[in-house]
Amino acid sequence: MTELGNGLFVARQYADALPVVEAQLSMKRRLGASEASILVVQNNLANTYHELGRLEQTLSMREDVYIGWVKLRGVEHENALISANNYSASLLEAERYVEARSALRKVMLVAQRVLGESAELTLKMRWIYARALYEDASATLADLSESVTTLEIYPIARCVLGGAHPLVADIGCALEQARAVLAARKTPPLGSA
16 A cells, blocks of 8 residues: 555655555554554655645644654654654745744754754755745844845855755755845835935
8 A cells, every 4th residue: 555655646646645645544543553654654644735735734744743753752853853844844835934933943953963054954944944034024124134144054055965956056046035035125115215
């Protein structure tokens, strides 16, 4: 069943993959599978919901997966950090900026300490955090400045991951956008003197 669900997902047949993954999760629960095994399937289900545009279900499942990994292995475990990143990315997509920032503030420092400042996951978290600052229409000037400062990891990302890495391009683009939003906010509108 795992191969079928994964195969359908890879083939981008998300609507067909959904009942397979749901059945797989139900079966694992019924048979008393390990909590880690269940969390893996729940993550697959969250990914399927995401691809189908079912954002609220994605958010709920990703939160459950994050909480599950923290309970099972602790906040410093890589799976907990990955699931925290996934949950935060979904919050950002749902434009729940304050929640995304709050979730990331807690785990970014852990990721930096456990994985290192230049680890790809740490860089992703900082990229999402910065976006949650500058994409928020209610961001203050301090928030926008923090966003730019956070994204000034671009040279580190480029050095560590290489210029062709998609995350490097995403960070570079976000840095330009954050700087533009900050500059626009600092510049008074014409005729307001």
